[in-house]
Amino acid sequence: xSSIVLEKIFGGAARVKLMQLFLFHxxxxxxxxxxxxxxKISEPAVRKELPHLVNIGLIKKVTFYKTVxxxxxxxxxxxxxxxxxxxxxxxxxxxxxxxxxxPLQENSLVKKLNKVCNPKFILVSGIFLQADDSRxxxxxxxxxxxxxxxRSVINDLEAEIGKxxxxxxxxxxxxxxxxxxxxxxxxxxxxxxxxxLVNKLGL
Numbered sequence: 632x633s634s635i636v637l638e639k640i641f642g643g644a645a646r647v648k649l650m651q652l653f654l655f656h657x658x659x660x661x662x663x664x665x666x667x668x669x670x671k672i673s674e675p676a677v678r679k680e681l682p683h684l685v686n687i688g689l690i691k692k693v694t695f696y697k698t699v700x701x702x703x704x705x706x707x708x709x710x711x712x713x714x715x716x717x718x719x720x721x722x723x724x725x726x727x728x729x730x731x732x733x734p735l736q737e738n739s740l741v742k743k744l745n746k747v748c749n750p751k752f753i754l755v756s757g758i759f760l761q762a763d764d765s766r767x768x769x770x771x772x773x774x775x776x777x778x779x780x781x782r783s784v785i786n787d788l789e790a791e792i793g794k795x796x797x798x799x800x801x802x803x804x805x806x807x808x809x810x811x812x813x814x815x816x817x818x819x820x821x822x823x824x825x826x827x828l829v830n831k832l833g834l
Contacts, residue, residue, distance in 0.1 A: 645676035646683070651729050651793030653690050653715040654722075660695045660712040671790035681713055689725070691716045741828055743787065747780035748773040751803055752832050756825040758794060765823040766816065769798040772806045772832065803832070810834075 641647050648670040652661065661669065667677045684690045693714050696707040719725075744750050750773045757768035769788075771781070778800075785796050799816070801809065809817045827834075 645670070645672040646680050647729065648672055648790070648793055649677070649680050649684060650689065650725065653684070653713070654726055654729055655792075655794035657715045657717065660693060660714045662697065662710050662712045666713070669790065670793065671787075685713070688716055689719050689722075690714060740788070743784045744771060744773075747784060748776040750829050750831075752806070752827070752834070753829040754820065754825050754827050756820060756823055757797060758792065760824050760826060762824040765825070766797070766819050767799055768796045770820060771798070771800045772803055773800065774802045776800055776802075806832075 641650065649666060649672070652666060652669055663674075663677050663681065666681065667674055670677075672680075681690070685692055690713045693712055694709055695712045697710045697712075698705050699708050716722075740755070741750075741753065744753060748771075750771055752770070752772035754770040755768065756762050756770075757765040759768060769785075781798075781800055785798060789796055806817075808814075
């Protein structure tokens with residue numbers, strides 16, 4: 632099921648992103664600002680969609696203490712927030728639809744990475760293939776890839792799917808060394824279900 636179909640069924644991209652955010656973080660409380668930053672949707676959309684999700688019973692409103700930065704230091708402030716309602720009657724059905732059908736848009740992912748580096752190898756697993764036991768979601772091999780650029784790509788992906796992405800980046804020399812050494816991390820990645828999107832290493 633494509634993301635476009637999901638958006639049509641559930642009333643738009645903003646609603647889908649917020650639903651995924653709470654489903655992926657069942658025990659975490661988000662205030663409006665946190666939800667906006669995580670999903671990268673507009674403030675008006677957050678103000679509109681959160682009350683809707685409360686009304687249908689998917690999430691519930693709670694109060695919590697949030698650490699805020701002041702000129703004099705840090706302080707815990709009582710805030711209004713939202714958390715997943717684990718008693719929602721259709722919770723498992725929504726999980727099956729919104730979590731287990733996250734589309735792997737290969738061209739989109741490769742294009743994002745091509746903008747910040749010249750990838751020699753890209754492998755996906757974990758969340759992209761519903762391989763829950765995998766140690767990693769994304770592995771990239773590229774020389775001279777800046778961490779800030781990679782973090783920007785990851786932030787965009789996390790906003791799209793509503794979940795933190797576990798990733799690893801290696802330069803070619805380091806990756807070749809790990810492969811030849813039968814490195815534990817690399818071996819585990821290849822042992823679990825995975826899909827190779829770019830392979831210029833001949834693996």
